[in-house]
Each structure stands twice: as structure tokens, then as C-alpha cells.
Amino acid sequence: MSTPHVLLALLADGPRHGYDLKRAHDERLPRARPLAFGQVYATLARLQRDGLVFPTGQEREGGPDRTTYAITPEGRTGLEEWLSTVERPMPYVGSALFAKVVVALLVADPDRARSYLIAQRRAHTERLRELTADKTAPGATLDDIVAADFAIAHLDADLRWLQATLDRVADWHREVHA
Structure with missing residues (x-):
């Protein structure tokens, strides 16, 4: 900003x-x-x-x-x-979530990494519920709604990425143990 x-x-x-x-x-x-x-x-x-x-x-x-x-x-x-001036998309991934997931995959066993991913997905889902309630609350202003929509879109993208990563970990785990 x-x-x-x-x-x-x-x-x-x-x-x-x-x-x-x-x-x-x-x-x-x-x-x-x-x-x-x-x-x-x-x-x-x-x-x-x-x-x-x-x-x-x-x-x-x-x-x-x-x-x-x-x-x-x-x-x-x-x-x-x-x-x-149009904002350029960020050239690098700079998120604590991304770093934590990569580190969990590097240093933890697959089950521990899966547990982290599932817990993070749960936290994101709960935050989505809160934001949805905020933007539909009586008295929500246009600023509140636009801000909630922005956050929801980012959380939704994170959730899709978390699920894709969980699927990749499961596929990798099956290949290693096959």
C-alpha cells in the first residue's frame, strides 16, 4: 500500500x-x-x-x-x-503461508506436513465465514463489503492452493510407498 x-x-x-x-x-x-x-x-x-x-x-x-x-x-x-498506473503482478511469492508450507514439506514427515496443511485450511475456512458474516451484517458499508470481498478472494485462492498442495503430498506419499 x-x-x-x-x-x-x-x-x-x-x-x-x-x-x-x-x-x-x-x-x-x-x-x-x-x-x-x-x-x-x-x-x-x-x-x-x-x-x-x-x-x-x-x-x-x-x-x-x-x-x-x-x-x-x-x-x-x-x-x-x-x-x-497499472499495478504489476508481484514477481515473487512473499507470504508467510507459502514459506511455512515449503519448510514443513522440507523438514517434516509427510503426515506432519499434511496436519499443518489441514489446520491451515481450517483456519482459512473459519476466516472466510467471519468475512462473509461481516459483509452481510446490517450496517455494512461499501468499504466493509469491498474490503471483505478482496480478503475473501485471496483466502479462496489460498484455499485452492492448500488443497492442491495436499493432493500433491498425497500423490507423492503414494508413489514413495508403492
């Missing part, structure tokens, strides 16, 4: 301070890792340094002063360029 571009997008609707940006990020991207306040302010500082945002003033709402930022024309151009 590109935190600077997400913050620029949130500022495209109008000026906000860091606290509002963090809250809006966490609400609009409900399945993403929440931003730390330090990350928001460090990113705003870089965006300001690069001429993509500028401070518009300060607010005080029963606490410390909060600097409000707005997007510059250059920031809007940068956001539009980022949005118009």
Missing part, C-alpha cells in the same frame, strides 16, 4: 489534520493495517517537503494544536498519475 497516495486521496476532499487522516484511513480501509500516528505525521512531513501538501492552519479541539493540511495541484497530479 502507498501511504502517501492514500493520504493524498483523503486530502482530495478537503483539508484535514493528522488525527482525522489516521481515523479516515482506518475507517475507509477497514481491513488494512491501521496507520500509526507517527507514520501519518512523518508521511505528511515528506509530502510537505515534496510540495504535495501544505499547512492551511491550526485547530485546537480541547487538546494540542493540530496542523491542518491541504493537497497542492502537484499533489493532485501525483495522485492522478499513481491512480492511472
Whole structure:
């Protein structure tokens, strides 16, 4: 995820301070890792340094002063360029699940590897149920539904891969013992 571009997008609707940006990020991207306040302010500082945002003033709402930022024309151009650039599919597999399965197959006996794969499949299936319930819950927002759909599609792909790997382990086990 590109935190600077997400913050620029949130500022495209109008000026906000860091606290509002963090809250809006966490609400609009409900399945993403929440931003730390330090990350928001460090990113705003870089965006300001690069001429993509500028401070518009300060607010005080029963606490410390909060600097409000707005997007510059250059920031809007940068956001539009980022949005118009197609994301390339990842060239490498970089998942803890993949690494764990490969290591289990390398160092464990086939029965232990199968047990891990089955347990992981069970965990994925349970998470699918949770996400399905979340997206069909009363009051689910479009953000909630889109985020759940994204996660469900990835979990579904993982489940198909886990099952294919289980089938391969079973085939390999039969060949070795035949």
C-alpha cells in the first residue's frame, strides 16, 4: 500500500489534520493495517517537503494544536498519475503461508506436513465465514463489503492452493510407498 497516495486521496476532499487522516484511513480501509500516528505525521512531513501538501492552519479541539493540511495541484497530479498506473503482478511469492508450507514439506514427515496443511485450511475456512458474516451484517458499508470481498478472494485462492498442495503430498506419499 502507498501511504502517501492514500493520504493524498483523503486530502482530495478537503483539508484535514493528522488525527482525522489516521481515523479516515482506518475507517475507509477497514481491513488494512491501521496507520500509526507517527507514520501519518512523518508521511505528511515528506509530502510537505515534496510540495504535495501544505499547512492551511491550526485547530485546537480541547487538546494540542493540530496542523491542518491541504493537497497542492502537484499533489493532485501525483495522485492522478499513481491512480492511472497499472499495478504489476508481484514477481515473487512473499507470504508467510507459502514459506511455512515449503519448510514443513522440507523438514517434516509427510503426515506432519499434511496436519499443518489441514489446520491451515481450517483456519482459512473459519476466516472466510467471519468475512462473509461481516459483509452481510446490517450496517455494512461499501468499504466493509469491498474490503471483505478482496480478503475473501485471496483466502479462496489460498484455499485452492492448500488443497492442491495436499493432493500433491498425497500423490507423492503414494508413489514413495508403492
